[in-house]
Amino acid sequence: xxxxxxxxxxxxxxxxxxxxxxxxxxxxxxxxxxxxxxxxxxxxxxxxxxxxxxxxxxxxxxxxxxxxxxxxxxxxxxxxxxxxxxxxxxxxxxxxxxxxxxxxxxxxxxxxxxxxxxxxxxxxxxxxxxxxxxxxxxxxxxxxxxxxxxxxxxxxxxxxxxxxxxxxxxxxxxxxxxxxxxxxxxxxxxxxxxxxxxxxxxxxxxxxxxxxxxxxxxxxxxxxxxxxxxxxxxxxxxxxxxxxxxxxxxxxxxxxxxxxxxxxxxxxxxxxxxxxxxxxxxxxxxxxxxxxxxxxxxxxxxxxxxxxxxxxxxxxxxxxxxxxxxxxxxxxxxxxxxxxxxxxxxxxxxxxxxxxxxxxxxxxxxxxxxxxxxxxxxxxxxxxxxxxxxxxxxxxxxxxxxxxxxxxxxxxxxxxxxxxxxxxxxxxxxxxxxxxxxxxxxxxxxxxx
Amino acid sequence: xxxxxxxxxxxxxxxxxxxxxxxxxxxxxxxxxxxxxxxxxxxxxxxxxxxxxxxxxxxxxxxxxxxxxxxxxxxxxxxxxxxxxxxxxxxxxxxxxxxxxxxxxxxxxxxxxxxxxxxxxxxxxxxxxxxxxxxxxxxxxxxxxxxxxxxxxxxxxxxxxxxxxxxxxxxxxxxxxxxxxxxxxxxxxxxxxxxxxxxxxxxxxxxxxxxxxxxxxxxxxxxxxxxxxxxxxxxxxxxxxxxxxxxxxxxxxxxxxxxxxxxxxxxxxxxxxxxxxxxxxxxxxxxxxxxxxxxxxxxxxxxxxxxxxxxxxxxxxxxxxxxxxxxxxxxxxxxxxxxxxxxxxxxxxxxxxxxxxxxxxxxxxxxxxxxxxxxxxxxxxxxxxxxxxxxxxxxxxxxxxxxxxxxxxxxxxxxxxxxxxxxxxxxxxxxxxxxxxxxxxxxxxxxxxxxxxxxxxxxxxxxxxxxxxxxxxxxxxxxxxxx
Numbered sequence: 001x002x003x004x005x006x007x008x009x010x011x012x013x014x015x016x017x018x019x020x021x022x023x024x025x026x027x028x029x030x031x032x033x034x035x036x037x038x039x040x041x042x043x044x045x046x047x048x049x050x051x052x053x054x055x056x057x058x059x060x061x062x063x064x065x066x067x068x069x070x071x072x073x074x075x076x077x078x079x080x081x082x083x084x085x086x087x088x089x090x091x092x093x094x095x096x097x098x099x100x101x102x103x104x105x106x107x108x109x110x111x112x113x114x115x116x117x118x119x120x121x122x123x124x125x126x127x128x129x130x131x132x133x134x135x136x137x138x139x140x141x142x143x144x145x146x147x148x149x150x151x152x153x154x155x156x157x158x159x160x161x162x163x164x165x166x167x168x169x170x171x172x173x174x175x176x177x178x179x180x181x182x183x184x185x186x187x188x189x190x191x192x193x194x195x196x197x198x199x200x201x202x203x204x205x206x207x208x209x210x211x212x213x214x215x216x217x218x219x220x221x222x223x224x225x226x227x228x229x230x231x232x233x234x235x236x237x238x239x240x241x242x243x244x245x246x247x248x249x250x251x252x253x254x255x256x257x258x259x260x261x262x263x264x265x266x267x268x269x270x271x272x273x274x275x276x277x278x279x280x281x282x283x284x285x286x287x288x289x290x291x292x293x294x295x296x297x298x299x300x301x302x303x304x305x306x307x308x309x310x311x312x313x314x315x316x317x318x319x320x321x322x323x324x325x326x327x328x329x330x331x332x333x334x335x336x337x338x339x340x341x342x343x344x345x346x347x348x349x350x351x352x353x354x355x356x357x358x359x360x361x362x363x364x365x366x367x368x369x370x371x372x373x374x375x376x377x378x379x380x381x382x383x384x385x386x387x388x389x390x391x392x393x394x395x396x397x398x399x400x401x402x403x404x405x406x407x408x409x410x411x412x413x414x415x416x417x418x419x420x421x422x423x424x425x426x427x428x429x430x431x432x433x434x435x436x437x438x439x440x441x442x443x444x445x446x447x448x449x
Numbered sequence: 450x451x452x453x454x455x456x457x458x459x460x461x462x463x464x465x466x467x468x469x470x471x472x473x474x475x476x477x478x479x480x481x482x483x484x485x486x487x488x489x490x491x492x493x494x495x496x497x498x499x500x501x502x503x504x505x506x507x508x509x510x511x512x513x514x515x516x517x518x519x520x521x522x523x524x525x526x527x528x529x530x531x532x533x534x535x536x537x538x539x540x541x542x543x544x545x546x547x548x549x550x551x552x553x554x555x556x557x558x559x560x561x562x563x564x565x566x567x568x569x570x571x572x573x574x575x576x577x578x579x580x581x582x583x584x585x586x587x588x589x590x591x592x593x594x595x596x597x598x599x600x601x602x603x604x605x606x607x608x609x610x611x612x613x614x615x616x617x618x619x620x621x622x623x624x625x626x627x628x629x630x631x632x633x634x635x636x637x638x639x640x641x642x643x644x645x646x647x648x649x650x651x652x653x654x655x656x657x658x659x660x661x662x663x664x665x666x667x668x669x670x671x672x673x674x675x676x677x678x679x680x681x682x683x684x685x686x687x688x689x690x691x692x693x694x695x696x697x698x699x700x701x702x703x704x705x706x707x708x709x710x711x712x713x714x715x716x717x718x719x720x721x722x723x724x725x726x727x728x729x730x731x732x733x734x735x736x737x738x739x740x741x742x743x744x745x746x747x748x749x750x751x752x753x754x755x756x757x758x759x760x761x762x763x764x765x766x767x768x769x770x771x772x773x774x775x776x777x778x779x780x781x782x783x784x785x786x787x788x789x790x791x792x793x794x795x796x797x798x799x800x801x802x803x804x805x806x807x808x809x810x811x812x813x814x815x816x817x818x819x820x821x822x823x824x825x826x827x828x829x830x831x832x833x834x835x836x837x838x839x840x841x842x843x844x845x846x847x848x849x850x851x852x853x854x855x856x857x858x859x860x861x862x863x864x865x866x867x868x869x870x871x872x873x874x875x876x877x878x879x880x881x882x883x884x885x886x887x888x889x890x891x892x893x894x895x896x897x898x899x900x901x902x903x904x905x906x907x908x909x910x911x912x913x914x915x916x917x918x919x920x921x922x923x924x925x926x927x928x929x930x931x932x
Contacts, residue, residue, distance in 0.1 A: 002715075002790045003524050004797045005878040014804040014879060023796045026803050027696055029665045034697050035793060040566045046789025047528050054781065057552030058537035064549060068542045073770055078465050080497050082534070089504035092525050094855075095722035100910040101850050104506035105721035114927040117565070118487035124926050127722070130761050133768040141622075162768050169740075169764030173592060173624035211777040217480050245473065247482050263768065270534075273553055274543030274769025275578065276724035284564025294722065297919035298928075302905065307912035311920040316860070317581070317618035322627045327618035328520070330712065331578040335722025339498075344452050344496040347452050349484035350466030360866035382476050399546070408545050430467055 002044060025099065025235070063405070065436060067365075069386045069427025070213070070411045071132065071160050073241065075198065075354060076431055081268045085338040095294070095330065099309045100301075105333065106308035112340040116153045119243045120260040121250025122282035127294035128331040132263025133163040135279030136207070136237055137170035138326055139261045142283075143205035143233045144176055145325070146290045150204040150232075156181045156190040158212035159237060161224045161416040176204075185419075186217040187204050188379025188388065192226050203232040208257065210246060212239050213416075214413040214425070215362070215386025216379050217246070224253030233258040240280065241266040242384045244351040250284075259283045268342025269335055278332035278339065289315060292326030357430035358385035365428045368441045372448060378423060384426040388413055388420070392448060395422050401447040407440055441443065452489045452499050453928050460490040487930065505719070507913045508855045513711060515879050516805075518858035518870025519613070519661055519827045521691045521713035523798075526782060529716070533777040543769040547752045551772070554751035558744040560780045561728075566688075567791070568707050569700025570730030574739045576771040580688060583708025583727030584619040584654035584655070589763045590706055590731065590738040591653045591682045592623055597761065599739075603652035603681070609638050611662050611862040613688060615825060616655045632864060636664040636818045643672060647679035657686040658702065659693065659824030661862045662817070663802070663870070672701030682706065682735075689729070690714045691874070692825035695792035705732045714794070715779035726775035739763040742770050798825035801882060805873050809887045813893055817865045826872035828865050829857075835867050840896040840903050842867040847914065848895070848906040852888040 006014075011023070020026055027035070045053070066074050085091070089104060095165045096102030096109075099275055109127045116125035129135035140153045153171075155164055155178050168178055179198070184191045189212060206227040211217050220236070227234040234257040236249030249257035283291055289312065297311030317324040346354065348446040360387045374392025395412040400408040413423035428437060473481070484824035489496070508515065515522035540609055542553040561573040577583035588606065595603045607628045613880055617627040630642040637657075647654075654676045658666045666672065676683055685699040685707035691714045699707045711717045717726075740752040741762045753770070758760055786794070802823040809829060810816050817828035831842045846856035846869065858870040873882060895903055907913060 001793055002785050003526065003876050004560035004793055005876070006800070010879040011800070012555045014573075014800055018800075018803045018807050020803070023800050026796075026799045026822055029667055030693070030697055031667065031670060033452075034670065034701055036569070036698050036701050037695050037917055039695055039788040039791055040717050041563055041783065041786075041788040041791060044790045044791045045784050047785070048901055050781055050784050051532060052555075053531040054535060054783070057555060058535040060555075061541055061550050063540055064545065066542050066545070068544050070544055072543050073746040074540075076465075078462075078493070080493060084497060084504065085550050086530055086534075087501070087504045089507040089509045090721055091530070091718045091722045092510035092522075093483035093507045093518055093568065094520055094522060094719045097496070097858075098508070098846070098856050100847065100907050100912055100920075101832075102506075102721070103572060103911050104503040105679050107506070108500065108503050110926075110928070114453065115486070115488055117680055118923070119929045130582060130724075134578070134582070134766060145799065151870055160768065162765060166767065169588050169589070169766060170622075173589060174622070175624070178727045186838070191489070210856060217476065221479065243482070244486065245476070246480055247487075251483075270539035270774075272539050273541045273773040274771070275549060275767065276726075276772040276774050278724075295926060297752065297920035298925040299916045301912040302917050303913055305912055307915045309915050309917055309920045311917070311924060311926075314921075317614035319614070320618075321614045322617035322621045324614065324618040324621075327581040327615075327622050328579070328586060329581045329615050330719075330723040330725040332578075332720075332724045333722030334718065335724060336719065341496060341500050344489045344491060345493060346465050346488075346492045347461055348463055349490075351488060352485065353466040353470050356471040357467040359473060359476070363474055380482065384476075403546065403549070408542060410547070411544055439472075 030274055037430040064406055064408045066408045066425050067410050067428060067440060068408050071263060072271055073427065074271055074429050074431050075266055077268050077270060081338050081341050084341055085334060087335055090334065090337050096310060103307060104232060106296050108337055108340050110298055110308050112336050113296060115343050116280050116282055118182055119240055119248065119353045120282040121248030121256065122260050123280040123285040124288050125280065126291050127296055128336045129279030129281050129293055130332060130412060131277045131279045133166035135261040135281050136163050139235045139281060140167055140171055140205065142259060142290050143235060147204040150202040152177045152203050154179050154181055154198060154203055155185060156207060156209065158183045158190055158214060159207055159209045160213045188214045189225060189381045190216045191223045193225055195358045199230055203230055205233040205235050207235045207237060210236060211242055211384040214379055214388040215383045216381035217384060220252040224257050228255060236260040238262045239266060240264060241327055241355050244355040258287060265337050267339040269338060276335055278335035290325060293328050293331055323361060339432045354430045361428035361430065361432050362387055365426060365440065366435045368443065372445055378420060385429060386425060389424045389426060391422040391424055394424060395424055398447050402443050405443045407443055451928055452491065455491045455495050455499060456489045458490060460492060462493045464694030466504055506657060507751050511855060514877060514885055515855040516857050516871050516873050517855060518872040519688055521872060521874055523716050523874040524876040525716050526785065527719045529778040529781040532781050533774050538777060550843055551751055554744055556777055556780045558746050558751050560776055563783055564709060564728055564730060570707060570729040571733045571737055572736045573728050573730045575776050576740045576766050577708060577729055578767055578772050579723060579725035579826040580708060580710045580727045581615040581619060582766055583729050585622055586729050586740050586766060587706040587708055588619055588623040589682050590735050593738040593763050594735055595652055602649055605650045606652055607646050607654040609656065610864055611660050612655060612657060613661065616686060625757050625904050636662040636821055637666055637668055638672065640668055643675055647675055647681060649883045651679045651681035653682040655684040655686060658689055659689045663824050663826040663828055664818055664821045665824055669702045690715060691823065692795055694795040696795050700732065706735055711775060711779040716782045717775045718776045724772045724775050726772040735784055738763050740764065794875055801873040801875060801877055802826055804884050805871065809889060812886055812890045817868060826870060829869045829871060830865050831867040834896055838896045838900045840900050842869055844903045844906060845892055848903050850907040851909045854885060854888060
């Protein structure tokens with residue numbers, strides 16, 4: 001019996017103690033008419049058999065040279081990250097409700113909060129959200145809660161298209177209006193001028209992506225100041241890796257953004273078909289009682305020793321029930337464990353170098369791509385590590401040809417922005433070397449010939 | 450000691466980042482960061498040692514008996530982790546085309562089919578990333594269903610008082626008013642109160658069965674009839690599915706929508722608070738509203754169905770397809786168990802819970818619902834003990850830590866005073882349960898003989914009782930360089 005240790009003798013002694021004849025007797029409170037034990041599941045496999053099956057399936061999927069980013073980025077992950085993260089003491093423990101028995105997880109989360117607050121330039125970070133998209137939805141709800149009068153959010157169309165859909169799905173039942181702001185077709189970012197129609201109106205928040213979905217950098221100072229001068233909160237949606245190079249949201253404009261959220265995946269989390277990743281959320285001190293999710297605080301024990309606990313729990317569903325800031329309970333603890341170890345292993349200079357190399361590789365790739373006829377950068381705005389490129393022929397056919405050569409050439413941007421036509425979003429992180437870029441460009445040249 | 454206190458300016462791990470700092474071209478100065486973030490500057494060994502030591506401060510399933518009620522802390526098979534972390538699975542980009550992921554998608558499709566079978570539902574979507582998000586999806590589908598029929602009068606969700614806090618919080622996130630109904634003496638929902646609560650405003654009822662009181666709602670068939678007759682739908686909170694796996698299917702009980710906590714019943718790791726994963730199952734009438742994407746099998750090829758194929762979908766809850774790696778672990782676990790193994794989960798979880806309940810009762814502990822069978826969990830109430838000795842449920846919980854056991858869930862459900870909600874799970878042996886009973890007996894004796902010692906527990910953990918009030922009044926949430 002897989003994972004069940006009972007011997008025949010154990011079972012009979014236990015049943016005798018209970019005063020039951022069979023295990024089935026223990027289900028005698030379930031109305032007989034409802035009992036239905038028929039399952040179609042196949043017979044169980046041994047560990048050897050399941051290993052063989054999963055290896056076969058993994059090999060079916062193969063390995064590719066990947067140039068897709070679009071919100072999930074391939075970075076090198078030090079071996080120590082997941083070896084330590086999957087230690088049983090982290091892997092198989094629960095949410096740290098019993099603080100004295102969970103100091104490892106709690107201290108690690110406090111360290112994580114410190115790292116994320118510093119990376120984003122904010123005062124406070126929570127202990128994680130599910131992913132970047134749902135974290136943005138929670139930030140929108142948080143802005144509406146703290147704004148009091150407005151239920152309207154301004155959302156540039158340069159924000160990840162799926163994030164925008166997720167926000168809509170999550171906030172729509174609370175009567176919140178999400179207004180989309182068009183981007184500048186020439187520079188590829190949001191212009192302060194395009195916000196003019198909303199000046200002086202009641203707005204809860206302006207969302208500011210950095211970098212945006214096209215990889216382009218937004219004029220964050222001007223946008224943040226616009227939000228504040230219109231009595232709206234500024235919500236930054238940021239790539240944490242980019243923050244090693246770029247001005248953190250807490251320093252945008254004259255007083256800084258109010259909330260920073262984003263996808264934590266670039267910090268040591270494998271691509272894994274889309275999850276599990278983790279969302280992060282940080283904010284100004286003044287908003288701390290509105291932030292959803294777990295927060296860890298440092299305190300002392302009976303003997304005056306330093307220790308860590310879950311704190312400010314009066315915001316949360318297990319205490320406040322229907323009046324909680326969110327229904328979030330379980331978050332992405334293990335992914336945060338990996339990210340904290342990752343940030344410790346690469347350090348501030350290492351993170352900056354990884355970000356800078358990713359920027360340099362993408363710039364080099366785009367430059368080489370532009371030597372091909374009809375291939376051109378779409379936008380003039382400055383880039384971090386991703387670029388929108390126009391192609392002379394339909395994107396899907398090009399992607400397919402390169403895939404057959406073992407290269408994932410990027411995302412078909414036209415699927416999300418039909419006005420861009422034959423467009424491709426490409427990303428070359430620090431994991432790519434000069435030979436990879438050459439191979440990419442050579443196969444692209446052949447595909448376009 | 451914090452990792453930051455091991456830090457020394459200029460210390461680096463040369464093998465973990467590019468050897469040279471690449472030039473930053475074409476980013477304007479005003480967009481560039483002026484100072485480096487406060488990340489630790491430590492050697493690789495410092496980091497490995499620090500986090501290994503931190504891990505050793507945790508209680509976990511791999512090191513301790515962890516009878517945390519309503520959390521289903523069963524053994525997490527190691528092979529589920531190692532196979533989900535095969536390099537091809539880890540390297541696959543979520544936006545790579547479907548033909549590069551047929552092996553992965555086959556697992557996802559089969560998992561959907563298995564979960565349909567286990568729950569008795571017509572369709573399953575794997576996307577929700579935790580129980581609370583599964584609840585959100587479920588209630589959002591209930592709302593979409595009523596609205597699609599032009600029924601905008603339904604503004605209330607009924608929730609029993611014993612429910613998890615996520616239930617009422619979810620109903621509010623979906624724009625509903627919460628109507629709470631009480632529990633009767635025997636632990637079942639008060640049927641008269643339910644009848645009085647339902648009406649043309651009822652959108653639905655959220656129910657956990659077996660309930661958080663550790664008993665099976667005997668009147669479930671009648672409850673289902675009452676809610677359906679009033680035009681409402683039934684939501685099944687799958688937190689306690691472990692107790693009935695292969696015995697009863699929520700679909701047969703009349704539920705219209707259900708979420709399944711894979712990190713409970715299907716043994717994916719709790720990871721110190723996630724990642725979870727909570728697929729939702731739906732009855733026929735909610736199929737058009739399922740969250741996307743959903744995997745389909747067409748002419749031998751797996752592909753994602755999106756908003757295009759499910760236009761009335763309530764939408765997307767994550768940037769991609771949910772917690773893929775967690776779903777893989779659950780799939781592997783299920784294939785290891787097979788049909789026979791799945792039946793045994795509920796059987797032995799129930800055997801362990803009833804045995805532990807009887808043994809603790811014999812040892813002098815008061816059972817909250819002594820006339821009922823335990824499901825996979827049960828409640829001990831220490832109200833009398835507190836009156837006689839001043840020792841509380843929290844004191845007993847903390848003393849258990851000294852004895853090497855993780856504490857049961859305390860003070861939940863809130864309607865039972867001084868309660869411990871105990872769930873042993875099927876993977877524990879009789880020997881472990883007997884040793885736990887022996888420790889509980891010792892604590893009971895200590896409560897009478899040395900109550901003051903108990904009130905100061907725990908004594909042997911890395912820290913003693915922590916000051917929660919101070920933590921909340923003077924929040925210290927990040928380390929500062931000067932501190």
